[in-house]
Amino acid sequence: TLVDNLLPGVRTVVAHGQMEGRKLESVMLDFMRGDYDVLIATTIIESGLDIPNANTIIINNGHTFGLSDLHQLRGRVGRSNKKAFCYIFAPPVSLLSQEARRRLKAVEEFSALGSGFNIAMQDLDIRGAGNLLGAEQSGFIADMGFDTYNRILNEAINELKQTEFSDLYESSAEPSGPDTAYLSDCHIDTDLELLFPDHYISNISERIELYRQLDAIRDEATLEDFLKMLEDRFGPLPPASVNLLKVVQLRWLARRIGVEKIVLKKSILITYFVSDPESQFYRSEKFKQVIGNIQANPDVFRMREDQQKLSLRSDRVDSVQKAYEVLQKLNNG
Secondary structure: OOOOOOOOOOOOEEEEEHHHHHHHHEEEEEEEEOOEEEEEOHHHHHHOOOOOOEEEEEOOOOOOOOOEEEEEHOOOOOOOOOOOEEEEOOOOHHHOOOOHHHHHHHHHHHHOOOOOOOOOHHHHHHHOOOOOOOHHHHEEEHHHHHHHHHHHHHHHHHHHOOOOOOOOOOOOOOOOOOOOOOOOEEEEEEOOOOOOOOOOOOOOOHHHHHHHHHHHHHOOOHHHHHHHHHHHHHOOOHHHHHHHHHHHHHHHHHHOEEEEEEEEEEEEEEEEEOOOOOOOHHHHHHHHHHHHHHHOOOOOOOEEEEOOEEEEEEEEOOOHHHHHHHHHHHOOO
């Protein structure tokens, strides 16, 4: 084979799906025992084979594989305490389709342990979710991505519950008072550390589970119980973890005042309000209150409208706590 010509003296063996079952099993067992140095195989090896001694995989024509295939193939190495490497060969980026570029980029970005969920969501985003609410809907999902489509869909449903169909959803619709949330979530982009550090929680799977629990918290009482649990199990929170818990409160507050995105970098806070100019938020009492609070604090806020997107800038904001205090001024004056 080509490998034999390139690497004389290296012991190679071939495995593929057309081989007789016992022969294929014998080849794999011999490779696992170390009788061979290199296994040349088709994608048959992605089916859950556990070979702890394998530390390098080379995937040829990686652009032709699906994202889940690439993730599974990459997972065949690094299954012990040995450092592993995955090399994916593909043509120059300029020759690849947009979907192929996104697949390879996703595999590159999500390489940490526990990234399977992120890979799955990227795969769903790239391929689309299919016929979600009718034949005509799948095209929209393919254009904008599943996450964005789902967020817009939820916001539209909530808005209809509060307006045209408020009589039908009196028990389930959110109240239209000062604490009404006009967004499903607020995206936060920051250069501050927001995490549970390795030295604080050393077990990776435990950290992932705690992130999941934190993301599911919806009220102050549950967040306080979560904080006490962390301090009881792991000791006082490091600064990065204090920021992480505080950013949850920041997102709650941002939703209530119509802020859909926060950028906190280099001690500058930029808040972006609801991007949809037709949103109920801009006709609400809350928006009038926010505008009044901006006018009452000209030394704190600088307003800007760019391409029909309303944003505010605040300087000398170097922590999540200070960002929370700034948004409190928007909320309460």
